[in-house]
Amino acid sequence: xxxxxxxxxxxxxxxxxxxxxxxxxxxxxxxxxxxxxxxxxxxxxxxxxxxxxxxxxxxxxxxxxxxxxxxxxxxxxxxxxxxxxxxxxxxxxxxxxxxxxxxxxxxxxxxxxxxxxxxxxxxxxxxxxxxxxxxxxxxxxxxxxxxxxxxxxxxxxxxxxxxxxxxxxxxxxxxxxxxxxxxxxxxxxxxxxxxxxxxxxxxxxxxxxxxxxxxxxxxxxxxxxxxxxxxxxxxxxxxxxxxxxxxxxxxxxxxxxxxxxxxxxxxxxxxxxxxxxxxxxxxxxxxxxxxxxxxxxxxxxxxxxxxxxxxxxxxxxxxxxxxxxxxxxxxxxxxxxxxxxxxxxxxxxxxxxxxxxxxxxxxxxxxxxxxxxxxxxxxxxxxxxxxxxxxxxxxxxxxxxxxxxxxxxxxxxxxxxxxxxxxxxxxxxxxxxxxxxxxxxxxxxxxxxxxxxxxxxxxxxxxxxxxxxxxxxxxxxxxxxxxxxxxxxxxxxxxxxxxxxxxxxxxxxxxxxxxxxxxxxxxxxxxxxxxxxxxxxxxxxxxxxxxxxxxxxxxxxxxxxx
Ligand code: FES
Numbered sequence: 001x002x003x004x005x006x007x008x009x010x011x012x013x014x015x016x017x018x019x020x021x022x023x024x025x026x027x028x029x030x031x032x033x034x035x036x037x038x039x040x041x042x043x044x045x046x047x048x049x050x051x052x053x054x055x056x057x058x059x060x061x062x063x064x065x066x067x068x069x070x071x072x073x074x075x076x077x078x079x080x081x082x083x084x085x086x087x088x089x090x091x092x093x094x095x096x097x098x099x100x101x102x103x104x105x106x107x108x109x110x111x112x113x114x115x116x117x118x119x120x121x122x123x124x125x126x127x128x129x130x131x132x133x134x135x136x137x138x139x140x141x142x143x144x145x146x147x148x149x150x151x152x153x154x155x156x157x158x159x160x161x162x163x164x165x166x167x168x169x170x171x172x173x174x175x176x177x178x179x180x181x182x183x184x185x186x187x188x189x190x191x192x193x194x195x196x197x198x199x200x201x202x203x204x205x206x207x208x209x210x211x212x213x214x215x216x217x218x219x220x221x222x223x224x225x226x227x228x229x230x231x232x233x234x235x236x237x238x239x240x241x242x243x244x245x246x247x248x249x250x251x252x253x254x255x256x257x258x259x260x261x262x263x264x265x266x267x268x269x270x271x272x273x274x275x276x277x278x279x280x281x282x283x284x285x286x287x288x289x290x291x292x293x294x295x296x297x298x299x300x301x302x303x304x305x306x307x308x309x310x311x312x313x314x315x316x317x318x319x320x321x322x323x324x325x326x327x328x329x330x331x332x333x334x335x336x337x338x339x340x341x342x343x344x345x346x347x348x349x350x351x352x353x354x355x356x357x358x359x360x361x362x363x364x365x366x367x368x369x370x371x372x373x374x375x376x377x378x379x380x381x382x383x384x385x386x387x388x389x390x391x392x393x394x395x396x397x398x399x400x401x402x403x404x405x406x407x408x409x410x411x412x413x414x415x416x417x418x419x420x421x422x423x424x425x426x427x428x429x430x431x432x433x434x435x436x437x438x439x440x441x442x443x444x445x446x447x448x449x450x451x452x453x454x455x456x457x458x459x460x461x462x463x464x465x466x467x468x469x470x471x472x473x474x475x476x477x478x479x480x481x482x483x484x485x486x487x488x489x490x491x492x493x494x495x496x497x498x499x500x501x502x503x504x505x506x507x508x509x510x511x512x513x514x515x516x517x518x519x520x521x522x523x524x525x526x527x528x529x530x531x532x533x534x535x536x537x538x539x540x541x542x543x544x545x546x547x548x549x550x551x552x553x554x555x556x557x558x559x560x561x562x
Contacts, residue, residue, distance in 0.1 A: 001245060003039045003040070003113050003242070004036065004037060004038055004039050004040045004074065004111060004113065005019070005022060005023060005026065005036045005037070005040070005111055006019060006111070007040070007111035007112070007113065008108075008109070008110070008111050009022065010022065023036065035074050036074070038072065038073050038074040039073045039074065039113040039114070039239070039242035039243050040073070040074050040075075040076050040111055040112045040113050040114075040242065041064075041068045041073050041074065041075050041076065041112065041113065041114045041115075041116060041235070041238045041239055041242050042076050042077075042078055042107055042110060042112030042114070042115050042116065042137075043061055043064050043065070043068075043075055043076065043077045043078070043115075043116040043118065043235075044078065044079075044080050044103065044115070044116065044117050044118055044119065044128065045057065045061060045077050045078060045079045045080070045118070046079075046080055046081070046082040046118060046119050046124060046128075047061075047082065048082035048084070050082070050084050050087040051082045051083070051084040051087070051121055052084065052188070052191055053084060053085075053120055053121035053144060053191065053192060053193045053194075053200065054082055054084075054118075054119070054120065054121060054124075054144050054191075055191030055192070055222075056144055056145070056191050056192065056222050056223065056227070057118055057144060059228060059231075060118050060142060060144065060227070060228065060231040061077055061118065061231075063228045063229070063231035063232040063235065064116050064118070064142065064231045064232065064234060064235035064238070065077070065235060066232050066235065067231065067232035067233060067234060067235020067236040067237075067238070067239070068116075068235040068236065068238060068239045069235075069239075070232075070235075070236055070239075071235070071236040071239035071240055071243075072239060072243070073113075073114075073238075073239035073242050073243065075235065076110070076112060078106055078110060080099065080102045080103050080106060080128075081095070081098060081099045081102045081103075082121075082124070083095050083096070083099055083121060083122075083123050083124055083127070084121050085121060085122050085123075085474075090442060090443065090444045090446065091442070091444035091445065091446045091447070092121075092122055092123040093123060093439075093444050093445045093446075093472065093557065094443060094444030094445075094546060095123070096123040096126065096127045096130075096280075096557075097127070097130075097546070097550070097557075097558060097559050097562070098542060099123065099124065099127035099128070099131075100126075100127040100128070100130035100131045100134075100280075100558075100562070101131065101562075102131070103117070103127060103128045103130075103131030103132065104130075104131030104132070104134045104135045105131075107131065107132065107135045107137055108135045112137065112242075113137070113138070113241075113242035113243075113245070114137060114138040114139065114140070114238045114239070114241040114242035115132055115135075115137045115138070115139045115140075115238075116139075116140055116141075116142060116234060116235065116238045117129065117132060117139060117140070117141045117142065118142045118144065118231075119141075119143070119144065120143045120144035120145065120192070120193045120200050120204065121144075121193055121200055122193075122198070122199040122200050122203070122273065123199075123277075125141065125143060125200075125203045125204065125207060126203055126277035126280060126281060128141070129141065129207060129212065129249075129281050130280055130281055130284050130558065130562075132212075132249050133249045133250075133253060133281060133284035133285055134284050134562065136248050136249055136250050137248065137249075138238070138241035138242065138244075138245065138246055138247060138248050138249075138342075139212065139241075139248075139249050139342075140212065140213065140214070140234050140237055140238050140241065140342050141207050141212045141213040141217070142213065142217060142230065142231050142234045143193070143200075143203075143204035143207070143208075143213065143217055143218055144191075144192055144193060144222055145192050145193065145204075145219075145220050145221055145222035145223075145224070145227045146192050146193050146194070146195040146200070146201055146204075146219070146221055146222060146314075146315035146316065147159065147188055147189065147190045147191065147192035147193065147194065147195045147221070147222060147315075148189060148190045148192070148195065148221050148222075148223060148316055149189070149195055149314045149316060150162075150186040150187050150188070150189040151186065152182070152183055152186045156314065157183070157186055157187050158187075158194070158195050158196040158308055158314050158476075159187045159188045159194045159195065159196070159476070160187065160194055160196070160198065160474065160476040161196045161198075161308040161309040161476045161477070161478065162187060162308075163187050163476070164450070164474075164476065164477055164478075166180065166183050166187075167180070168452075168453070168458065171452065171455060171458055172455075172458045172459055173459060190221075190222060190223045191222050191223065192221065192222025192223065193222070194476055195221075195314045195315040195316065196307060196308040196309060196314060196315070196475075196476050197268055197269050197270060197271065197305070197307040197308065197309065197310065197315075197475060197476075198271055198474060198475035198476035199271040199273040199274065199277075199474065199475040199476075200475075201218070201268075201271075201307075201315050201475075202265060202268065202270035202271040202273070202274040202475055203271075203273075203274060203277060204217070204218035204219075205218040205219075205264055205265075205268050205270070205324050205327075206261040206262075206264055206265050206270070206274060206277075206278065207261070208324045209257075209260050209261050209263070209264035209324060209328065209335075209347070210252070210253060210257045210258070210260065210261045211252045211253075211257050211260075211339055211340050211341040211342060211347065212249065212252055212253070212342060213234075213342070214230060214233060214234055214237065214341070214342070214343055215323075215324070215325050215341065215343070215345075215350045215353075216230065216319070216323045216324070216325065217230055217234070218323065218324050219315055219316075219318050219319035219323040219324065220319055220323075221315070221316045221319065237342060237343055241342065247340065247342060250285065251340070252340055252341075252342060253281070253282075253285050253287075254287070254339065255287045256336035256338070256339045257336075257339045257340075258278070258281075258282045258285070258287060258289070259293065259297070259336065260335050260336055260339055260347065261278055262278060262293060262294050262297050263297055263301050263331060263334050263335055264324065264327065264328070264331070264335075265278065265294075265375070265376075266294075266297050266298050266301045266303070266374025266375050266376060267301050267302065267303060267304045267305060267327060267331055267334075267374065267375075268303070268304075268305045268307065268327065268375070269303045269305060269307060269309075269310030269311065269370070269371075269375040269391075269393045269394070270375055270376070270475065271391075271474070271475020271476075272376060272389050272390075272391050272472065272473055272475065272483050272484065273472055273473075273474075273475055274475070275291070275294055275376065275389055275484070276472070276484065276553055276556050276557055277556065278294075278556070279291070279553075279554065279555060279556030279558075280555075280556030280557060280558045281556070282556075283555060283556050283558055284558070284562070289555075289556065291378050291387050291554050292378070294376065294378055295376075295377055295378035295511065297374060298373060298374030298375070298376055298377055298378075299373060299374070300334070300374070301331070301334050301373075301374045302364075302366060302369030302370070302371055302372050302373065302374065303369060303370040303371040303373070303374060303375050303393050304327060304330055304331065304363060304364045304365070304366070304369055304370065305318060305327060305362065305363055305364070305370070306361065306362050306363075306364065306370050307362070308476075309394045309475075309476060309477065309478040310370065310371070310375060310391075310393040310394050310478075311370050313362045317362045318362050318363065320357065320360070320362075321357050321360035321361075321362035321363045322354050322355045322356070322357055322360070322363055323354075325350050325351055325353065325354035325355070326351075326354040326355065326356075326357075326363050327363050328347055328350065328351040328354070329351040329352070329354045330363060330364070330365050330366060331366070332351075332366070334366075335347060335351075337351060370393075371393050373392070373393075374393075375391055375392070375393040375394075376389055376390065376391050376392070376393070377389070377390050377392055377508055377511055378511065379482065379506075379508070379511050379512060379513045380511060380512065380513070381512045381513040381514040381515075382494060382514055382515055382519075382522075383468075383485065383494050383495060383498075383504065383513045383514060383515045384482075384485045384486060384493075384494075384495075384513050385486075385487070385493075385494070386486030386487050386493075386552060386553075386554050387484070387486050387553075387554050388468075388482050388483065388484055388485045388486065388513055389482070389483050389484045389553075390480070390481065390482050390483070390506075390508060391473075391481070392508050394477070394478040394479065395464075395478075395479060395480040395481070395508075396463075396464040396479070396480050399464060399465070399466050399480035399506070400480065400506070400507075400508040400509070401506070401507050401508065401509065402429070402431070402466050402480070402505070402506050403503060403504070403505040403506075404429050404430050404431040404466060404503070404504060405427075405429075405430045405431065405501055405502070405503060405504075406430070406431055406433045406498050406499070406500060406501065406502045406503070406504055407424070407425070407426045407430045407431070407432050407433065407500060408433045408435070408498055408499065408500050409432070409433065409434045409435070409451070410435065410436060411434075411435070411436040411437065411441075411442075411532075412434070412436075412437050412442060412446060412448045412471075415434055415448070415451060419432075419451065419452055419454050419455075420452075420454060420455040420456075421454075422455075422456055424454055424456075425500075426454050426456075426457065427457075428457055428460075428462045428465065429465075430465065431465070431466045431467070431468060431504045431506070432451045432465055432466070432467040432468070433467075433468055433469065433495070433498050433504075434448060434449070434451055434467070434468075434469035434470075434471060435469065435470060435488075435489035435490075435495045435496055435498070436470075436488075436489055436490050436496075436532055437449070437469055437470055437471035437488075438470035438471065438484075438485070438486075438487075438488025438489065438490055438491075438493075438552070438553070439488060439550045439551070439552060439553065439557045440488065440490045440491060440535060440547055440550060441470060441488050441489060441490030441491075441532060442471070443534070443543070443546060443547060443550075444546075445470075445471060445472050445553070445557060446471055446472065447471065447472050447473055447474045447477075448469065448471040448472075449467065449469045449471040449472055449473035449481050449482075449483040450467070450473045450474065450477040450479060450481060451467045451469070451481075453465060464479050464480055465479075465480070466480045466481075466482070466504075466506055467479065467480070467481045467482070468481075468482040468483075468485065468495075468504070468506075468513065469481075469482070469483060469485065469495075470483075470484065470485040470486070470488035470489055470490075470493065470495055470553075471483060471484075472484065472553075480506075482506060482513055484553035484554075485513075486552045486553050486554045487552055488552065488553075490531060490532050490535060491531070491552075492526075492529065492531070494515065494522065496529055497515075497517070497522050497525040497526060497529065498515060498517075499525070502515060502516065502517055503515075503516040504516065534547075535547065545559075546559075549561055
């Protein structure tokens with residue numbers, strides 16, 4: 001089979017001339033024929049001055065190149081889009097599919113026999129894996145790794161669960177301006193991804209459990225030397241995959257691997273974003289995805305990892321307790337241990353070799369779980385015919401069965417303008433409703449589902465309320481928050497028909513979310529409903545492509561043509 005520089009020639013009509021021309025150009029870089037005759041390993045460069053989570057990418061790339069060359073192949077680094085959560089307007093989710101297409105098409109267009117994906121900040125790894133699954137080149141993933149923890153006044157801090165908690169204290173008047181500024185410098189003390197069980201950590205753990213990354217790759221802190229060695233080892237594995245022509249993602253990401261990722265997502269108390277990304281990744285395979293699987297696993301698989309926001313610890317503690325291999329050992333038969341890792345081991349072999357750390361209390365056993373159920377549940381009802389999601393492991397138990405009066409916000413802007421209005425008619429047992437914040441509605445499905453507690457209630461000591469929306473929520477957030485209501489209001493979902501004062505019942509045990517309004521009244525309201533103007537006005541460029549083609553949350557918000 002054609003490998004390396006001879007692969008995928010540019011179309012000039014004459015194959016010999018195409019190769020002659022390509023070699024003439026690439027020799028300008030000083031490469032020898034010996035180098036160019038080796039199999040090529042493409043390495044994604046997602047370093048960006050806008051992306052502090054990826055601040056260690058240059059060091060990781062150097063180590064990968066060393067590993068590739070030690071194993072006799074040729075490393076070829078190429079840039080792709082980089083997305084940082086807080087530097088992506090309107091949202092990183094809006095750009096995820098663009099990054100997936102960029103990764104796929106550049107891996108397809110340029111000659112490479114294996115692909116090394118280096119990423120980590122929330123949407124990057126799922127985007128890259130979506131692309132890799134579509135191009136189906138032998139692929140290995142290297143997460144950039146989590147930040148180390150911060151400290152303030154004897155307290156351990158983590159981005160961004162504690163960002164929200166401490167900002168909440170500031171809003172409630174419990175922390176002054178000077179102290180919140182000091183905290184601001186201590187929440188993210190190193191490069192790397194958020195060190196709580198947010199979306200980045202969730203995706204790294206799921207992708208390790210899926211078999212696409214080496215054991216322990218999800219949890220090694222970003223600044224540690226161990227991560228550099230892991231990158232070197234990953235480079236060597238990639239070189240061997242390039243030489244052997246496999247395994248390809250289609251051989252690794254089987255139905256068992258997809259299910260294993262969902263099991264680990266529930267057991268780590270993972271981010272709700274993990275469901276959307278798992279759906280998007282699985283739908284890039286022939287095996288597809290079913291929300292019901294996630295809920296069924298959640299009823300059976302306990303939360304075993306004690307990490308914020310569901311628990312107490314941080315990613316570096318998870319790592320020192322044995323990481324994903326130890327978790328897989330404790331999960332045992334809940335996983336399909338015959339599934340394969342790219343390194344050639346089965347998950348069972350990896351789990352059997354997990355480190356035993358005496359006295360650690362981060363990774364629990366099934367006999368002593370953090371919670372007897374998984375982290376997330378899937379809800380249905382007349383308000384969410386296509387489903388909705390709640391992370392009940394991070395919710396207030398007393399609110400998991402609750403009926404309340406709807407207080408409706410029309411959009412993120414409306415919520416921002418009015419939520420702190422002293423005249424807002426809102427009581428602690430009301431249900432805050434946010435709409436027009438879904439995939440098409442906002443657009444880009446912002447992480448606005450964590451509606452702030454109205455200031456007048458926060459100052460009165462209210463810590464949590466039931467909040468429902470078609471938005472997403474950061475995996476680092478906590479509260480009794482129903483998300484991803486499908487179909488979203490902007491495409492005519494029933495969420496768009498809720499009025500102030502309507503009664504809503506959330507019943508997580510029954511997996512139900514119900515709007516107490518007669519069907520005839522809902523139909524009357526539907527006749528008056530109009531879509532948001534940005535969906536009826538002309539748009540251009542990527543926005544036009546996005547609005548035309550993005551699917552709903554239950555389909556992973558991928559494009560319908562991907
Ligand atoms: Fe990058 Fe949290 S901001 S992972």
